[in-house]
Amino acid sequence: MATALILLAAGQGTRMNSDLPKVLHPIGNAPLFAHALASGSALEPERTVLVVGHGGDLVATEAAKIDEEIVIARQEEQLGTAHAVLQAKDALAGFEGDAIVLYGDTPFISEDTILRMAEARKSADVVVLGFEAADPARYGRLVMEGDRLTRIVEYKDATEAERAITFCNSGLIAAEASVLFELLDQVGNDNAAGEYYLPDIVEIAWKTGRTATAVACDESETLGVNTRTELARAEAIFQSSKRAEALDNGVTLMAPETVFFSLDTYIGRDTVVEPNVIFGPGVTVESGARLRAFSHFEGCHVSMGATVGPFARLRPGAELANNAHIGNFVEVKNALIGEGTKVNHLTYIGDADIGDGTNIGAGTITCNYDGVFKHRTVVGRNAFIGSNTMLVAPVTVGDEAMTASGSVITTNVEPGALAIGRAKQVNKPMLAVRMFEKLKSLKAKKQKGQ
Ligand code: UD1
Numbered sequence: 438m439a440t441a442l443i444l445l446a447a448g449q450g451t452r453m454n455s456d457l458p459k460v461l462h463p464i465g466n467a468p469l470f471a472h473a474l475a476s477g478s479a480l481e482p483e484r485t486v487l488v489v490g491h492g493g494d495l496v497a498t499e500a501a502k503i504d505e506e507i508v509i510a511r512q513e514e515q516l517g518t519a520h521a522v523l524q525a526k527d528a529l530a531g532f533e534g535d536a537i538v539l540y541g542d543t544p545f546i547s548e549d550t551i552l553r554m555a556e557a558r559k560s561a562d563v564v565v566l567g568f569e570a571a572d573p574a575r576y577g578r579l580v581m582e583g584d585r586l587t588r589i590v591e592y593k594d595a596t597e598a599e600r601a602i603t604f605c606n607s608g609l610i611a612a613e614a615s616v617l618f619e620l621l622d623q624v625g626n627d628n629a630a631g632e633y634y635l636p637d638i639v640e641i642a643w644k645t646g647r648t649a650t651a652v653a654c655d656e657s658e659t660l661g662v663n664t665r666t667e668l669a670r671a672e673a674i675f676q677s678s679k680r681a682e683a684l685d686n687g688v689t690l691m692a693p694e695t696v697f698f699s700l701d702t703y704i705g706r707d708t709v710v711e712p713n714v715i716f717g718p719g720v721t722v723e724s725g726a727r728l729r730a731f732s733h734f735e736g737c738h739v740s741m742g743a744t745v746g747p748f749a750r751l752r753p754g755a756e757l758a759n760n761a762h763i764g765n766f767v768e769v770k771n772a773l774i775g776e777g778t779k780v781n782h783l784t785y786i787g788d789a790d791i792g793d794g795t796n797i798g799a800g801t802i803t804c805n806y807d808g809v810f811k812h813r814t815v816v817g818r819n820a821f822i823g824s825n826t827m828l829v830a831p832v833t834v835g836d837e838a839m840t841a842s843g844s845v846i847t848t849n850v851e852p853g854a855l856a857i858g859r860a861k862q863v864n865k866p867m868l869a870v871r872m873f874e875k876l877k878s879l880k881a882k883k884q885k886g887q
């Protein structure tokens with residue numbers, strides 16, 4: 438059945454004590470709400486509606502970066518969760534299928550849990566995700582009669598007997614979209630908080646001849662982020678689950694607890710990751726690569742069998758072909774490094790295309806920036822760039838060409854040529870010996886004079 442996601446993200450998040458809307462605080466270098474979206478993607482949603490309020494424009498901008506098709510619905514006043522979901526009604530006009538409501542600040546709902554909710558929808562009109570709470574605190578309580586979920590009561594409105602219930606509301610609810618909005622239209626705000634409660638649709642469902650049930654998940658999945666402390670805890674949980682996932686996928690992590698991932702990091706099997714490696718957003722690594730200690734990756738791609746580091750930095754647009762070697766203290770940005778090409782020591786390669794089988798000597802710099810514009814450097818195949826070459830872009834060095842060490846290359850080098858761009862060396866016989874003598878006698882005179 439077609440599915441739509443409704444992601445609630447209008448809350449202010451006062452307890453974050455921040456100018457940034459809560460759902461934009463990052464976990465694994467992706468905004469909080471992107472994690473809920475990622476779980477929801479298990480359902481291959483046809484439409485996604487993000488309900489925004491506080492800082493709505495900022496949230497909308499970030500959402501568009503993740504998926505341009507996300508529809509933004511605005512909740513100007515936060516009148517409660519039912520009111521929030523109702524704001525998605527226009528965006529879902531004409532949509533036929535199930536809608537599932539997720540919270541933007543609840544990042545760890547598993548795909549499996551969401552699929553189980555979709556499955557349970559076959560036998561009930563409304564499906565709520567519940568969990569056994571170690572400390573039920575102020576969560577809404579699920580009132581069950583066997584498999585039937587008869588109603589949900591908010592803590593504030595609950596009797597002592599109801600507060601004793603430990604099966605709690607996670608907030609996730611699924612129903613056919615048309616049914617959801619039909620039920621929501623009947624929700625009032627005559628309760629302790631004076632809010633329109635989404636969970637009230639359960640009781641309304643039974644009153645209008647429909648059915649409701651609950652699916653249970655582990656409490657750990659329902660962890661919400663309300664404070665910086667919870668954000669830090671959520672980051673730690675995210676990192677440990679990404680590490681476990683990498684290990685399960687056949688990646689060797691020599692010291693897993695020192696490796697940090699982003700939500701979208703992908704690493705192929707039999708790749709070895711040494712200690713203290715950091716993956717920023719947008720990194721893909723193919724199989725059989727070796728990522729040495731203390732290296733930093735962001736927006737880059739590493740192909741099969743390549744080696745990187747130790748102490749290397751791959752910045753956005755760095756693309757390594759198979760078996761490329763990037764060594765210590767090398768930075769690569771917006772550059773293609775050809776198959777088997779070696780850039781082993783103390784080098785900056787930015788805005789460049791380096792062909793296959795080329796060797797870039799120690800201390801090479803692509804001078805790509807003139808203070809206003811960026812320019813490209815092109816180096817062909819099987820070329821040899823001597824140590825300490827400055828490649829002043831825009832410049833091209835042809836296939837099988839060479840540059841002499843210490844050259845400043847400002848004009849193109851044709852294929853097969855040797856370019857020497859440095860001052861000519863002059864040797865003065867015995868001058869060193871005479872210089873030393875002179876200096877030493879000067880020093881002796883000075884010391885006597887004191
Ligand atoms: C809600 C549930 C409660 C459940 C708990 C789980 C209701 C009435 N109560 O309570 O049963 O146990 O979540 O965490 O639904 N939001 C909006 N607009 C609003 C109000 C809320 O977008 O007008 C969003 C918030 O940003 C948040 C989510 O909805 O992502 C939940 O809102 P929150 O105020 O945290 O609900 P709780 O009182 O915790």
Ligand code: CA
Pocket residue numbers: 661
């Ligand atoms: Ca909450």
